[in-house]
Amino acid sequence: MSLVLTLLYVPADRPDRAEKALASSADVVILDLEDAVAPSAKDAARSGAASVLSSFPSGGGREVQVRVNAPSTPWSADDLALVAGLPPSVSVRVPKVASPSDVAAVRSVVGDRPVHVLLETAAGVEAAYAIASAPGVASIGLGEADLASDLGLSGQGVEDGLAWCRQRLVVAARAAGLPAPAMAVWTDLADTDGLAASCVRGRGLGFVGRAAIHPKQLPVIEAAFRPAPDEVARAEEVVTAVEAAAAAGSGTAVLPNGRFLDVAMVDQARRVLALADRTGPAPRPSPDLP
Helix, strand or coil: CCCCCEEEEEECCCHHHHHHHHCCCCCEEEEECCCCCCHHHHHHHHHHHHHHHHHCCCHHHCEEEEECCCCCCCCHHHHHHHHHCCCCCCEEEECCCCCHHHHHHHHHHHCCCCEEEEECCHHHHHCHHHHHCCCCEEEEEECHHHHHHHHCCCCCHHHHHHHHHHHHHHHHHHHCCCCCCCECCCCCCCCHHHHHHHHHHHHHCCCCCEEECCHHHHHHHHHHCCCCHHHHHHHHHHHHHHHHHHHCCCCCCECCCCCECCHHHHHHHHHHHHHHHHHCCCCCCCCCCC
């Protein structure tokens, strides 16, 4: 599968919306049994998820995850039992993971399918690397609303307090050899400019991609993560220099300006090119009309 950039949440008790999500441009569709579903609708959500996936066993050609309820809730056991009976291509997304033992408990029910974890408590953030390194974990992310509440953040303190947690997440994912984490959802559907600006900041911090709660957010996310043309040109220059050095039997690559390249620079260049391949070329500016 190509680079994952967009993940779209959809309430599993609304099969009509789930089918539309599977026909959207999202790389990953997340059938939600948790926050998007009222307590009284949990049974309907499980039935809805099973129904949708029986109609679209291959996920409509895209990756499908099911977000279950947290391990401490009364719905967790039934959610995991549902996932265990789904096609093996369906992954599980687990909120409020606080330790590697939470991951092990989930895998004991759902088997070897990939586990995508959300850290939403201080304990989860403190154990970020241990959780990221746990067997079966395919990605880690933050549940920022619950985390901010757990930490007692408010006002401007929310952004300031979460900044450290976000960087901790990026470092843990990188250290554990996982993909760069995707950003948490942007809840203000009307503020697309704010979403775009937030995505640009997140990319600068090492995040790749973002979860969305509405299809109209998907093109905004893609555009915000698209590398600028000059950034792509620099990355191509780096990769070309490395390949030329390798072809010449040299272990040292040097740019035309005399700058030596190291492994980190090459890896970053390849990440830029992967993003460029995923998002396509930047649109050309419209010509000025007379």
